[in-house]
Amino acid sequence: MAHQSGHGHGHASVATGHRKLADWIDVRVLRQDGPGQASYWERHRIPYEPEMNVISVLQRMAAQAKTVDGRAVAPVAWECNCLEEVCGACTMVINGRVRQSCSALVDRLLRENPGEIELQPMGKFPVVRDLVVDRGRLFRALERMKAWIPVDGYFDMGQGLRQSQSAQEEMYPLSECMSCGCCLEACPQYTKIELARAEGETDEAWQARVREAYDLGFAGAHAISQVMLFNAHPTGRNNASERLDALTDPGGIQDCGNAQNCVAVCPKRIPLTTSIGRAGRAATLHSFRSFFDR
C-alpha cells in the first residue's frame, strides 16, 4: 500500500494510507434458499469504510437485510469463525476466485474490480444455503486416508521420538492445512457429488449412503498431502501402507490430472504438488510391492 503524504500541520501519516476508494460498495451475491433449489443473483449496497474485508461487508449486509432497491430480504447466510485465516471456514468464490473471505480485503478487491464485489458459494460442494456449502466430503477424505498417528493410547508413555529440524520443517507446512477446500474448488478432476435425502430416511442410512458416494469420488490434493504428512512421521510411518492402499483405491491419486491449480490457490501456500509428486512415486512403488508380495 502506498504511503500517504503528510498534510496539514503535522497530521500523522498512516503507513497503510487509506484513500477512500468509493462511497458505496455494491455486492452481487449468488443466493440459494436451500439444497436443490434454483439460485438467483441479488444486489446489496453498503457504505464504504476503510479497512474492510468481505466478512465485515457481509456483517453490514446482515444488519441491513435490504437489497439495493430497498426490498427487505433475509440476511445472506455464510460460514465463518476465526476471521484470521486459520480455521478454514469462510471459503467462497470472490470476484471469480476461490479464497477466504476474512483475508479478502475490500480495497484490494475494488482495485481488481472497481465498483462491485461478486460473491458466490463454492461450486464443488452442495449448497446448504446462499454461501454455505456442505464440505462433509472433504472431512470424509481424512477418514479414508487414516490421517492420524496410530498411537497405542493416551497414557503417559514418555517422550515422543526425536526428530530432526529438517524433518519438522518439511512436515510443518503440510500440517497447516486448514481443510478450507480451495484446492478442491480449483481442481478440474474434483467434481460435485450431491445426493438428496430420501423421505423418511434415517440419519444413519443417509450418512452411510453419502459416505459410500463420497468414497468413490476423487479425494483431492489436501487428502493426498495429508497422506504424505503422516507417512513422513516416525510413528505415522508404521501404517504407511494402509494409507497408500487408500491412495491407490478408486478416487485416489490416479485421478489427479496434474493441472496444478491446487497449489496456486492454496491460501497457506502448502506445497501440494510436491506432495502429489511424492505420493505418486510412493503409490507406484507400493503397487509393485503389493503385486510381487502376493
Next chain:
Amino acid sequence: MAGQRVMIVGGGLAGLSAAMKLAELGVDVDVMSLTPVKRSHSVCAQGGINSVNDQTRQLGDDEWKHLDDTVYGGDFLQHQPPVKEMAYWAPRVIELMDRLGVTFNRTAEGFLDRRRFGGTLYKRTAFAGATTGQQLLYALDEQVRRWKTEGKVRMFEFWDFLGPVLDDRGVCRGCVGQDLVSMEIRAFPADAVVLATGGCGLIFGRSTMSMACNGGAVSRAVRAGAKYANGEFVQVHPTAIPGADKLRLMSESARGEGGRVWVPRRPQDTRDPLNIPLEERCYFLEERYPKYGNLVPRDIATREIFNVCVNEGLSVEKDRQCVYLDLTHISRHELDRKLGGILEIYEKFQGVDPRSTPMKIFPAVHYSMGGLWVDYEKAADGGLRVGSARNHVTNIPGLYAIGECDYQYHGANRLGANSLLSCIFSGLIVAPGLVEWLAGRNDSTKDASESGRLFEQARQAHQERHDALLARSGGGENPYLIHQELGLVMTKAATVVRRNDQLAEAVQKTNELRERAQECSLSDTGRWTNQNVVFTKALVDMFPIALAILEGALARDESRGAHFKPDFSMPSLRATSPDEKRREAEQWCDDFEASTAQWLRTTIAEWDGNRIRLSYEAVDTSLIPPRPRLYGLVGAEVIEQVWKERQAGRAVPGAGTAH
C-alpha cells in the same frame, strides 16, 4: 458403563482431549459443536504451551516454580490444588501431544525447542511455529476422527447447545440441541454433559476471539442454575492488530523471540520508524521493568501500552491508538522459522511486512479467566485426586465444565502459554472423573417413560421459544445493532481501566439493552439454516454473562490481576528518606493484608432469572501464601523486605494465610 454416554459440548482442545480420553477409557461419547471441530477457536492460539523441561530443570526450574509463577501471575485468586496438578502434569501433556504428531519446532539435535513467555524467567514454552494451537487441535481432531470411524464417538457438528436438561432432583440428564442446518430441535439424553465451549469475547463486540465464542452455552447453563465465577477477570491481550470485524491477535511469542515495544519520544513523530534514532525511542516496558522487560505479565503490559497512549499521549498515530512492536532487528530467516504464521497474518491483513517495518498494535479483549464455577477434590499431596467425580463438576451434578469456559486455573490473570495447557489438562483429567461419576449412576435405572417425558418437555420448551421468536412481528429492534452497542458499553467500562461510576452506568445501559433485545425482530423467519434467529438467541443470552462481568467488577473495590481500578490501587512509595520509606512500606503491607483479607475471594455470580446475585468464596492458598505482586512499583524492594520480615516473623510451617 455399557450403554452410558457422555455429551461433550464444544470441540476445541478441552472438548476433544476429553472425548479422546473418554473413548480410550471405554465410554461412548457425543460431541456437539457450532462448527466442524477442526475449525474451533483453539486454532487461533499461536505462541505455545508451557511445561518444565530437562533444560529448565537444570537451570533450577521445577514444577513447583511453574505452579508459583502461575499463581503469582494470577494474583493468587485461583485455588492452588488444581494448578499444582496441572503444573506437575505439564511435561507429560507435552510429551503426549508430541507422540500424537504435533509438529513442534526442534533443536538442532532433535529435541523440542522452547521459547520464553511472559511472567517467567525460564524457557518453558514448546511451540509449533506460530500456530501451536492449530497444530495441537489438529492432533486431537485426528485422534477423535479415528475414534469416530470406530463408532466410539458420534459428531454433531453445526449444532447449537440450547440448554441442559435437569431432572426433579436437579441432576443433569442430558441437553437440548438445535441443528443449525435443518433447525431441528432435539433432546440428547446423556449420563453427563461436559461444557467445553470456550470464552465469551463476543460480548465485547470485537475481540481476538472467534465468532463462535459468544458465551451462549455457558449462559444457558447459568440460566439453569450453574454458578459463574470470577466473571470480572477478563484478559486484555497487550498486542492485537485492530480491524473492522475483529481484533487479530499478535502473539506474545513475537516478544518471546525478542520483539521490542516502543513509541517515539516525540508524540506522533511522523518519521519512518526505522529512521528514528534509538535515543529518541521510548522502550517503555524495558525502561520500567528491567527484570522482565518486554515479557512482563499480560495485565501489566496491557496497562502500560494503554497508559502510554491514553495518558501520556504517545500513541504512534493521532487518530488511532497504537504502539510499535518491533521485530526488524531479527534476521528474516529466524523470524520465518519461528514466527512465520503470525507474521503472515499481519502482512495479509495490514499489507505491511513486519520483518522490515515495525508493527502497530494495541490491546484487545482476549481471554475469560472467569467462567463456570467447578469443584475439585484435593489429594493428600496438595494436588488433585485423579479419578474423582468432583473434578470439574459444576454445582449442577452431572454437568461439567472444562477449558476456557471454567474458572479454575488462571485466577486474576493468565500467563501466556498456560491456556493450551489448562485446556488439554482439564480435558484429560475430567475423563477418569467422569468414569467414577458414571459408575455411581447405576442406581439411577430410570423409568424410561418418565425420562422420556422429561426430555420431551425440555425439547418442547425450546421449540416454543424458537417458534415465538420466528413469529415476532417486524419493525422491532435489530439484533446486530444491539450487539454493537453492547460491545461498546462493555469495552468502555470493563476492559483495561475500571471506574465505579462507569461500571454503574454500564450496568444500567446493559439492562436497557437487555430490555430492547427482548423486542428484537428477525429479518429471517425461515426454517432452514436461519443464522438470524441463532444469532438473536445468542445475543439474548449474552446479557446474564455481561451483567456478571459488570456487577462483579463494580463490587470488587481493589485492583487484582486483569481487574484494575485506579481508585483502589496500592500506590508506589513516595518517600525518599530510608526511614520514611520504611514507614510507608509498613503501612503498604498493612493495607495489602487488609485488602487481601477482604478481596482474596472468588466472586460467585448467580442468575435469579432477572438479575445477578453475588456472593464470595474463600480461595485455597494452602500451598503458596499470597504475597504482593510488585512488578514495576516504586519502592518494591523495601516493600518486599518488610513483607519477608513479616512472613518470617509469623512463619508456621505448612500453614497458609487462608482467612
